[in-house]
Amino acid sequence: MMMAAETLVRLRAAAGAAGWSEDAAEIAPLLIDWRDKYKGATPLLLKPNSVEAIAAIVRVCAETRTAIVPQGGNTGLVGGQTPSAQGNEVLLSLRRMNRVRNVDALGNTMTLEAGVVLADAQEAANGAGRLFPLSLASEGSATIGGLISTNAGGTGVLAFGTMRELVLGLEAVLPDGRVWHGLSALRKDNTGYDLKQLFIGAEGTLGIVTAATLNLFAKPAAIETAFAAVPTVQAAVELLSSAQAHGGTVTAFELMPRIGLEFVLRHVPGTRDPLAAAHPWYVLIDISLKAGEATGVAADVLVEAANKSLILDGVVAQSQAQARALWKLREDLSGAQKPEGGSIKHDVSVPVSAIPAFIERAGAAVATLVPGARPVPFGHIGDGNIHFNISQPVGADTQAFLARWNEVSRAVHDIVVHDFNGSISAEHGVGQMKVDEIARYKSAEAIDMMRSIKQALDPLNIMNPGKVVRVRPPV
Amino acid sequence: MMMAAETLVRLRAAAGAAGWSEDAAEIAPLLIDWRDKYKGATPLLLKPNSVEAIAAIVRVCAETRTAIVPQGGNTGLVGGQTPSAQGNEVLLSLRRMNRVRNVDALGNTMTLEAGVVLADAQEAANGAGRLFPLSLASEGSATIGGLISTNAGGTGVLAFGTMRELVLGLEAVLPDGRVWHGLSALRKDNTGYDLKQLFIGAEGTLGIVTAATLNLFAKPAAIETAFAAVPTVQAAVELLSSAQAHGGTVTAFELMPRIGLEFVLRHVPGTRDPLAAAHPWYVLIDISLKAGEATGVAADVLVEAANKSLILDGVVAQSQAQARALWKLREDLSGAQKPEGGSIKHDVSVPVSAIPAFIERAGAAVATLVPGARPVPFGHIGDGNIHFNISQPVGADTQAFLARWNEVSRAVHDIVVHDFNGSISAEHGVGQMKVDEIARYKSAEAIDMMRSIKQALDPLNIMNPGKVVRVRPPV
Numbered sequence: 028m029m030m031a032a033e034t035l036v037r038l039r040a041a042a043g044a045a046g047w048s049e050d051a052a053e054i055a056p057l058l059i060d061w062r063d064k065y066k067g068a069t070p071l072l073l074k075p076n077s078v079e080a081i082a083a084i085v086r087v088c089a090e091t092r093t094a095i096v097p098q099g100g101n102t103g104l105v106g107g108q109t110p111s112a113q114g115n116e117v118l119l120s121l122r123r124m125n126r127v128r129n130v131d132a133l134g135n136t137m138t139l140e141a142g143v144v145l146a147d148a149q150e151a152a153n154g155a156g157r158l159f160p161l162s163l164a165s166e167g168s169a170t171i172g173g174l175i176s177t178n179a180g181g182t183g184v185l186a187f188g189t190m191r192e193l194v195l196g197l198e199a200v201l202p203d204g205r206v207w208h209g210l211s212a213l214r215k216d217n218t219g220y221d222l223k224q225l226f227i228g229a230e231g232t233l234g235i236v237t238a239a240t241l242n243l244f245a246k247p248a249a250i251e252t253a254f255a256a257v258p259t260v261q262a263a264v265e266l267l268s269s270a271q272a273h274g275g276t277v278t279a280f281e282l283m284p285r286i287g288l289e290f291v292l293r294h295v296p297g298t299r300d301p302l303a304a305a306h307p308w309y310v311l312i313d314i315s316l317k318a319g320e321a322t323g324v325a326a327d328v329l330v331e332a333a334n335k336s337l338i339l340d341g342v343v344a345q346s347q348a349q350a351r352a353l354w355k356l357r358e359d360l361s362g363a364q365k366p367e368g369g370s371i372k373h374d375v376s377v378p379v380s381a382i383p384a385f386i387e388r389a390g391a392a393v394a395t396l397v398p399g400a401r402p403v404p405f406g407h408i409g410d411g412n413i414h415f416n417i418s419q420p421v422g423a424d425t426q427a428f429l430a431r432w433n434e435v436s437r438a439v440h441d442i443v444v445h446d447f448n449g450s451i452s453a454e455h456g457v458g459q460m461k462v463d464e465i466a467r468y469k470s471a472e473a474i475d476m477m478r479s480i481k482q483a484l485d486p487l488n489i490m491n492p493g494k495v496v497r498v499r500p501p502v
Numbered sequence: 503m504m505m506a507a508e509t510l511v512r513l514r515a516a517a518g519a520a521g522w523s524e525d526a527a528e529i530a531p532l533l534i535d536w537r538d539k540y541k542g543a544t545p546l547l548l549k550p551n552s553v554e555a556i557a558a559i560v561r562v563c564a565e566t567r568t569a570i571v572p573q574g575g576n577t578g579l580v581g582g583q584t585p586s587a588q589g590n591e592v593l594l595s596l597r598r599m600n601r602v603r604n605v606d607a608l609g610n611t612m613t614l615e616a617g618v619v620l621a622d623a624q625e626a627a628n629g630a631g632r633l634f635p636l637s638l639a640s641e642g643s644a645t646i647g648g649l650i651s652t653n654a655g656g657t658g659v660l661a662f663g664t665m666r667e668l669v670l671g672l673e674a675v676l677p678d679g680r681v682w683h684g685l686s687a688l689r690k691d692n693t694g695y696d697l698k699q700l701f702i703g704a705e706g707t708l709g710i711v712t713a714a715t716l717n718l719f720a721k722p723a724a725i726e727t728a729f730a731a732v733p734t735v736q737a738a739v740e741l742l743s744s745a746q747a748h749g750g751t752v753t754a755f756e757l758m759p760r761i762g763l764e765f766v767l768r769h770v771p772g773t774r775d776p777l778a779a780a781h782p783w784y785v786l787i788d789i790s791l792k793a794g795e796a797t798g799v800a801a802d803v804l805v806e807a808a809n810k811s812l813i814l815d816g817v818v819a820q821s822q823a824q825a826r827a828l829w830k831l832r833e834d835l836s837g838a839q840k841p842e843g844g845s846i847k848h849d850v851s852v853p854v855s856a857i858p859a860f861i862e863r864a865g866a867a868v869a870t871l872v873p874g875a876r877p878v879p880f881g882h883i884g885d886g887n888i889h890f891n892i893s894q895p896v897g898a899d900t901q902a903f904l905a906r907w908n909e910v911s912r913a914v915h916d917i918v919v920h921d922f923n924g925s926i927s928a929e930h931g932v933g934q935m936k937v938d939e940i941a942r943y944k945s946a947e948a949i950d951m952m953r954s955i956k957q958a959l960d961p962l963n964i965m966n967p968g969k970v971v972r973v974r975p976p977v
Binding site for chain 1: 606608609610611652653655659663664666667676680681682683684685686687688689690691692693694695696697699700702703704708720739740743746747748749792793794795796799802851852853854855856882884885886887923924925926927928929930931932936940943944945947948951952954955957958959970971
């Protein structure tokens with residue numbers, strides 16, 4: 028279905044002079060995701076820089092039944108930000124909505140527009156002597172609106188929660204083009220249904236987030252970073268519980284398998300094993316301290332853990348440079364899987380205490396399906412969130428391995444859901460990638476409620492249709 | 503409208519042998535709230551003890567278009583748990599749904615049925631060496647289901663959030679009698695709209711919460727309690743920020759005015775002023791410490807605050823008995839207002855940094871309306887949540903004073919919303935009391951979204967109708 032020329036004229040007028048583009052060279056990079064999995068098409072890029080212009084655009088969309096796909100930094104991993112390949116949806120970039128509207132240091136809040144890049148948001152907080160704790164690999168590109176719409180996680184969730192916990196209020200353009208002025212700096216408000224919760228994690232299917240008021244925190248006076256080898260995943264889970272009983276706050280607790288460390292040491296120049304011998308599993312720990320809090324906590328944690336036989340060896344960073352080097356091992360883990368060939372990836376969560384059993388059972392299932400395949404389970408163990416990635420067998424054909432993605436994923440997801448009541452998308456969302464997969468695993472009651480909400484709030488099905496929940500069969 | 507005898511027969515059958523009552527003496531106390539503001543009527547009390555029985559009951563309600571009002575400990579303050587006075591609604595008590603289904607100490611979660619009393623929930627966590635941090639005055643009666651349905655707050659919100667932040671998963675009976683099995687112990691799950699958020703704070707208008715999986719925390723090794731006099735509310739806000747930069751965790755930070763302390767000293771036997779002189783404002787502070795954390799934090803906080811002239815005087819409890827005595831001053835503050843005559847009460851919130859200006863402006867407005875009226879603003883200053891209660895002028899006629907409730911509330915609420923973008927119900931909810939009041943203050947967009955959600959999920963309008971949001975004009 029082509030879009031009527033008259034509709035495009037009206038949309039351009041609504042966006043204003045510098046608020047749109049039909050330049051294929053400008054649009055092209057926004058139509059493909061960074062993993063190269065989804066490729067969309069659109070006749071028109073809209074890039075307004077005011078909530079009024081976005082409201083005007085959405086009014087035209089509603090009147091003309093035109094589907095609209097919002098996009099922030101285009102760092103999503105499930106195709107939520109990519110329009111359909113049929114070219115019948117307009118793309119709305121929020122990147123020019125990038126003002127910091129307010130920072131209230133004493134009140135510990137800041138109000139930002141949706142297009143502010145996460146790194147800039149962190150810096151706005153930092154400049155006011157405060158911490159905005161959300162942190163993830165794509166923070167140089169990902170925007171606040173996208174992070175809210177996908178309820179982003181990252182490494183700070185253990186202490187500060189996902190984006191959902193960091194949002195106090197929202198401003199959003201509703202599917203009929205009205206503006207919901209829900210910005211609020213309140214910590215408590217029980218005047219009815221908590222509407223902002225609907226937009227957080229909805230991936231633009233219920234409306235377009237244009238601004239948010241976010242929670243800020245005191246900056247830590249110091250962060251102690253430790254890297255320790257553990258004999259088992261169970262020991263890692265127990266070490267977390269033990270570390271949390273010490274002073275300071277455990278602000279990151281990441282799990283890595285030996286094979287993952289080997290990938291990094293092999294493929295990333297300048298990295299080295301922090302420990303003398305090889306061990307089966309590792310954890311990377313950040314402990315944040317406030318002014319006046321006793322230091323040396325990380326060392327205490329490791330000594331106690333060694334006494335309880337929870338760790339085999341460990342080091343505490345003695346400088347910021349050493350801490351950065353330890354973190355680099357974790358951050359390069361995704362990239363270091365690429366030179367090892369195909370990787371079938373899963374972003375799953377289970378209850379924290381079930382992580383050891385899950386990793387074992389999923390690994391066994393994969394070994395049966397694809398003998399020689401190499402699981403590289405890593406991630407945010409304190410959140411129960413494991414990136415259960417599987418590298419191809421050494422020397423195997425990459426395409427043949429990747430062709431088995433759905434079969435392998437089905438086996439892993441079956442274990443996640445049926446054995447552990449877990450989630451098949453812990454932090455990346457649903458998008459296009461998992462819209463049919465979640466319908467398979469969620470109950471009929473849950474899918475029906477999602478569909479009822481979508482139909483109630485977006486009866487024309489123009490807001491990022493086909494993402495998160497289908498209200499009509501796919502064309 | 504009378505309920506058909508046939509409907510009552512079917513409902514009794516669905517509830518099972520011990521699952522209902524028509525005994526007026528048993529029902530009567532459930533039809534009146536503890537502030538004596540709302541009085542309901544019902545032909546039938548249902549008190550099932552299984553989710554299957556509740557589902558069967560709701561199926562009958564749906565088939566017969568019978569309205570149903572869920573109730574937990576009957577401690578609500580806004581009439582949300584009270585059926586209509588017309589006797590055309592059945593009352594569903596969840597109190598017999600009171601099993602502790604599971605406590606997972608390592609995973610820091612527990613799963614409880616809706617009728618478990620908060621004090622018992624705290625004890626279940628405590629018995630497993632964990633902390634369930636929700637705490638409020640009615641914890642000996644209030645139930646988990648009611649606390650979830652009203653998104654309860656209390657004194658622990660500053661460090662642990664409201665009930666919304668403590669819920670990981672829910673089980674609920676939907677308005678068509680199906681059961682949504684949404685119990686989950688996951689910290690992260692981005693597989694679509696976060697449905698549990700809809701039931702939290704919905705006061706039973708979208709379905710009936712029957713069980714929940716809740717977040718647990720490490721128990722503090724020690725709690726230091728301090729009581730300090732501050733010259734101004736602004737100083738109290740700054741003291742909070744200063745205390746949070748010290749070691750340990752500020753787990754409570756409560757504000758009291760001098761007049762409130764005087765009421766307690768006058769009316770509660772055995773209380774005494776902890777400080778030698780009278781001062782305008784007081785704060786009560788709890789600082790929780792983990793094992794191994796340096797003690798003496800509360801004293802450090804007070805010394806630093808004195809050096810910055812943020813406090814005028816202060817004491818740190820030297821024993822648990824002293825700490826209890828300090829907390830008793832705060833806990834008896836509500837009750838101590840009763841002997842002073844009529845009290846017009848407000849449960850409002852504003853951004854934390856706006857609290858000083860709000861208290862001043864609201865006090866001035868009240869003084870103009872009712873000369874001699876005595877504001878007693880107190881509460882959870884770290885959450886921006888002030889219980890802005892106003893005692894009648896000394897010697898005034900109580901009924902004449904209370905007759906001005908709506909007029910005074912209108913003035914206070916106008917300042918809360920229009921001047922400070924605050925909330926007219928910070929933690930008590932909407933119920934019957936504020937259903938028309940919130941419609942006055944919330945935007946048309948917000949009310950429309952609430953109504954759309956209600957109609958989408960409860961199209962027959964049988965779930966606690968007339969509470970939170972009206973979909974039909976009041977009869």
